[in-house]
Amino acid sequence: xxxxxxxxxxxxxxxxxxxxxxxxxxxxxxxxxxxxxxxxxxxxxxxxxxxxxxxxxxxxxxxxxxxxxxxxxxxxxxxxxxxxxxxxxxxxxxxxxxxxxxxxxxxxxxxxxxxxxxxxxxxxxxxxxxxxxxxxxxxxxxxxxxxxxxxxxxxxxxxxxxxxxxxxxxxxxxxxxxxxxxxxxxxxxxxxxxxxxxxxxxxxxxxxxxxxxxxxxxxxxxxxxxxxxxxxxxxxxxxxxxxxxxxxxxxxxxxxxxxxxxxxxxxxxxxxxxxxxxxxxxxxxxxxxxxxxxxxxxxxxxxxxxxxxxxxx
Ligand SMILES: NC(=O)c1ccc[n+]([C@@H]2O[C@H](COP(=O)([O-])OP(=O)(O)OC[C@H]3O[C@@H](n4cnc5c(N)ncnc54)[C@H](OP(=O)(O)O)[C@@H]3O)[C@@H](O)[C@H]2O)c1
Numbered sequence: 001x002x003x004x005x006x007x008x009x010x011x012x013x014x015x016x017x018x019x020x021x022x023x024x025x026x027x028x029x030x031x032x033x034x035x036x037x038x039x040x041x042x043x044x045x046x047x048x049x050x051x052x053x054x055x056x057x058x059x060x061x062x063x064x065x066x067x068x069x070x071x072x073x074x075x076x077x078x079x080x081x082x083x084x085x086x087x088x089x090x091x092x093x094x095x096x097x098x099x100x101x102x103x104x105x106x107x108x109x110x111x112x113x114x115x116x117x118x119x120x121x122x123x124x125x126x127x128x129x130x131x132x133x134x135x136x137x138x139x140x141x142x143x144x145x146x147x148x149x150x151x152x153x154x155x156x157x158x159x160x161x162x163x164x165x166x167x168x169x170x171x172x173x174x175x176x177x178x179x180x181x182x183x184x185x186x187x188x189x190x191x192x193x194x195x196x197x198x199x200x201x202x203x204x205x206x207x208x209x210x211x212x213x214x215x216x217x218x219x220x221x222x223x224x225x226x227x228x229x230x231x232x233x234x235x236x237x238x239x240x241x242x243x244x245x246x247x248x249x250x251x252x253x254x255x256x257x258x259x260x261x262x263x264x265x266x267x268x269x270x271x272x273x274x275x276x277x278x279x280x281x282x283x284x285x286x287x288x289x290x291x292x293x294x295x296x297x298x299x300x301x302x303x304x305x306x307x308x309x310x311x312x313x
Contacts, residue, residue, distance in 0.1 A: 017107060017131050019168045020084060022175055028052035028083030030076050030098055031090035032060040034141040035113055037067075038148035039087065044068050045149075046175045052079040056090075067145075076102045080110075085168070087135070088112040088122070096121040104128035109165050111135045115192030119160050133161025135169050136192070137178065140199050153177030158191055206231065208273055215269050244291035251284035252291070254298030256305040263305070264313040271310060278306050 019025060025048055029036045032055035040050045050068050054076040055061040065071040080086055080102045088095050092114045099122045104110055106129025110122055115136040122132035139155040141148040157173040158181050159166055166182065173180035183191055206227060213223035237246035250258035259281060266274035285302050288294035294302070 017109065017164050019109070019164070022048050022171060025049065025085055025168075026051045026083045028054075028079035028086045029064070030054050030079055030086060030088050030102070031056075031094075032064040033089060033091075034143060034148060035137075036087065036089035037064055037145045038141045038152055039089070039113070039137070040064060040068055040071070041145065041149045042152050042176050043172075044070075046177075048172065048175065052082050054079045080104055080108070083108065085109045085111065092117050099124045104130040106130065109133065109161075109168070111161070111165075111169065113137070115158065115195060116189050118188070131162055131165040133159065133165045133169060134188070135159055135172075138195050155179070156181050158183055158188070160188065202231075208276065211273070212266075212269065244287040245293075247284065247287050247291065247293075249284065251281050251302055252288040252293050254288075254294050254301060256301040259302055259305040260308065260313075263308070263310075267310050267313050274310065281306055 027040075027043055027048060027050045029040055029050065029052070032053050036053070036055075040053070043050050044067075049070045051070050051072070052074055053061045053064050053068075053071055054074055055064075058073060061073040065073045074082075076098065084107075086108065088098055088110065089112075090098055095112050095114060095117055099110070102125075104125040109131040110125040111133045112119070112122060113135055115138075117134075119132055119134045126132045136158040137152065137155045138158065139151050141151065153176065155178045157169075157176075157178045159169045159173065160183060161169055170180040170182075206224075209227055210220050210223040213226075214220070234248075237248070240246065250262070262277060263274055266277050281302065285294065285299050289299055
């Protein structure tokens, strides 16, 4: 394990927050999972020292510290005492408990990385004089640390903090090659839900497509081999043309006959799948109208096709 630097407990202070330069910022992590691995490796790669890690299990903390020459494994209290900036990277449900249990201090900042959890759950740290904030990268980090690390640059990071800490966190985001985003008050949970539509719900939609392949005996692998090139093309079209203008498919062409055939086939497989299809098509009609690709008559034709009751299909 790399343990060349020890946590400096003598630097507990009640002084006002005067963050050191990023190269001298002592960063710690409580929670050594997927996000902590990606973020700590990325910080090290851009010259920001990660000096301490604690986790529920020593094995996880050790695995993270082993990849970081300046980092040592310790308990949460020692990470707090020895670090200028502590990332709470436990599961969301544990953040408030950790915030209550750890002895925080003035002259440090405590930040969680959850998209939906209010920053206010860190209030115990604020009451002890620390600055508190949120630092949420809009990215999905899996178990493969290399892939997670590679997926960080270019991400948007939602930052919520008082001005002194906000400036530091924006500087960190820039140093990581990310785009810092300060959200308006009250937008945090909606921002996080938007990520679900661009990630989790894409899996759910592809899951529906795969179920259709499985309905004639094909495997998930066969389905993915056929669908992934389409999905990649869709992402490229989104990037190139935007949401409305680039939308393909029968709805955008006003092809009500094909919509009727789809509904019939889907109803036979699973009425809930047909119901989801109907809802998505209605969103598609609005997008096609917005893009000027569907006139009022075309839209009315598709909507009539969507209104046919299931027992008439
Ligand atoms: N993964 C992502 O894609 C992603 C993206 C953006 C934001 N986030 C946010 O990042 C945070 C961490 O998520 P994650 O995906 O990295 O989770 P994770 O992979 O499940 O890792 C969580 C880590 O926290 C440790 N832990 C659990 N309870 C603890 C406690 N009471 N005290 C200290 N450590 C504890 C775990 O324990 P062990 O020691 O047993 O391993 C594990 O190492 C969450 O707030 C999440 O919303 C995640």
